[in-house]
Amino acid sequence: MPYLNFLANNPPSGTYVYQVKEGDNLWLISGTYTTNKSEKLIYIQKFKDLNPGINPLKMHVGDKILLPEKVDPSDYLKFNGTVKFVTLEGGFWGIVADDGKQYDPANLAPEFKQDGLQVQVEAVIKHDVASIHMWGTIIEIIKMSRIKRK
16 A cells, blocks of 8 residues: 555654554544544544545554544534435535534435435534535534434
8 A cells, every 4th residue: 555655654734653553443542532432433534534445443463544633522513404405506415404504414325315304413524525515514424313203
C-alpha cells in the first residue's frame, strides 16, 4: 500500500501515525482518547476516513495507521426527523430534523428512502466531502431506526 506508506511518513495536519500493537483494536485505541461513547463513534468514523481500505477488524501488529489528534464532540448528532425527497438537482433524499435543520445523508439505506418516514438518527457530520445538492449538512449515518407511530 504505497499510498498509506506515504501518509505514514507525511501525516496530514491534525493526524498522527500509530503503529498497531499486540491486542489492539479500534475500540481500545479510541478508548485511550476518550471514554465518551459518542466521541468514540466520531473517532472511529474519522479512522475510517483517514485509512481507506483498512479493515479495523483485521489490523495486524506493526501496521501503521493514521489517527486523528482530536475529535469534536459537536460532530456527533442524535436527532429525530423526517425523511424527505428533495426535488432540487434532479432529486435526492434528505432528512429534516424536528428542529428544522436539514441533513444530506451520504449513506441513507434503501429501506429508509420513503418520503415522510419518521426516523431516529445517530450520525457524524462529514467535513471532508462536498455535494452538488447544496442542501443541508452532509452526514454519515451510524445508526437509524423508524419511529413507530401510535
